[in-house]
Amino acid sequence: MSQIPTVDLLALAWFVAAWIGYTWYADRSSRRAHSLRAVMFAHRHEWMKRMVERDNRIVDANIIGNLLQSVSFFASTTLLIMAGLMTLLGSTDTAIPLIRVLPFTSKVTHILWELKLLVLIIIFVYAFFKFTWALRQFNYCSVLIGAAPNTPSPNVNEVYVHRAAQVSTLASKDFNQGLRAYYFSLAALGWFINPWFFVGATTLVAGVLYWREFHSETLKMLALTGTK
Numbered sequence: 001m002s003q004i005p006t007v008d009l010l011a012l013a014w015f016v017a018a019w020i021g022y023t024w025y026a027d028r029s030s031r032r033a034h035s036l037r038a039v040m041f042a043h044r045h046e047w048m049k050r051m052v053e054r055d056n057r058i059v060d061a062n063i064i065g066n067l068l069q070s071v072s073f074f075a076s077t078t079l080l081i082m083a084g085l086m087t088l089l090g091s092t093d094t095a096i097p098l099i100r101v102l103p104f105t106s107k108v109t110h111i112l113w114e115l116k117l118l119v120l121i122i123i124f125v126y127a128f129f130k131f132t133w134a135l136r137q138f139n140y141c142s143v144l145i146g147a148a149p150n151t152p153s154p155n156v157n158e159v160y161v162h163r164a165a166q167v168s169t170l171a172s173k174d175f176n177q178g179l180r181a182y183y184f185s186l187a188a189l190g191w192f193i194n195p196w197f198f199v200g201a202t203t204l205v206a207g208v209l210y211w212r213e214f215h216s217e218t219l220k221m222l223a224l225t226g227t228k
Contacts, residue, residue: 003111011195012119015202019184022206023177026213036213039222040172045165052148052157064142071138071175075131078178082124089117116191123185130178137171183209 029035051060144164149157183205190201213219 003109004115005112005195007195008112008191011191011198011202014199015119015184015187015191018202018206019180022209023180026209027173029214034214034219034223036216036219036222037169037173037176039219041165041169043222044168044172045161048161048164048168049157051145051164052161055150057145057148060145061142064138064145067171068135068138068142071131071135074175074178074182075128075135078124078128078131082121082128085117085121085124089114089121116188119191120185120188123181123188127178127181127185130174130181134171134174134178137167137174141168141171180209 026035026037047060047063051057054060141164144160144167148164149160184202187198187201187205191198
C-alpha cells in the first residue's frame, strides 16, 4: 500500500461510497410515486393486465424479445470489454510509458496502474453478472406470459398480473444496475488522469443518474401517461 498515494486511496473510497450509497438510495426510493422504477412498474402492471385479456399474445412475446436483445447485447459487450482489460493488464510495461507522456496525468507506478485496471475489471464482472441475471429473469417473464391464465376470474388474473409485473420489474432493476456499472466505469476512467478528476467524474455521474431517475423530463412524461 505504500506505493499507492493516499489521495488515490481516498478517491477510490469516495467512488465506492458514491456507487453503493446511490444504489441504496435509488432502490430505497424506488417505491416512491415520483421515480422511474415506480412509474414503470405501473406501466408494466397495466401491460400484464392487457396481456391476460388477449387471446393472441404475439405482441407481448415480441416485447419480451426486444428486451432480451438489449440485455444480450450488453452482456456480450461486457465480455469483450473484460477480455480487452485482461489483455491490457498483461501489457503494463508497454502501457505505462505511453500514459506518462500524456499531459495532466499523475505519476503512475506499476502497482497503481494494475489496481486501476483491476477496479475496472471488477466493475465489468459485476455488470456481467447483473446482465446475465436480468436475461434469465426476462426469460422467466416470457414463460409467465406463455402460461398466463385464460380465465374470467378477476381474483386469479389480478394475482397473476401482479406477479408477472413484479418479475419484469426485478429483471429491469438488474438491467439498470448493469447499466449503472457502465456509467461508473466512465468515472473510473478519470482515475487514469488523476485522482481529483476521478472524484469529480464520480460525483458528476452520481448527479446525472439521480437527475435522470428522479427529475428528468422522461419521468414527467411517463407519469403523465400513466393509466389508472
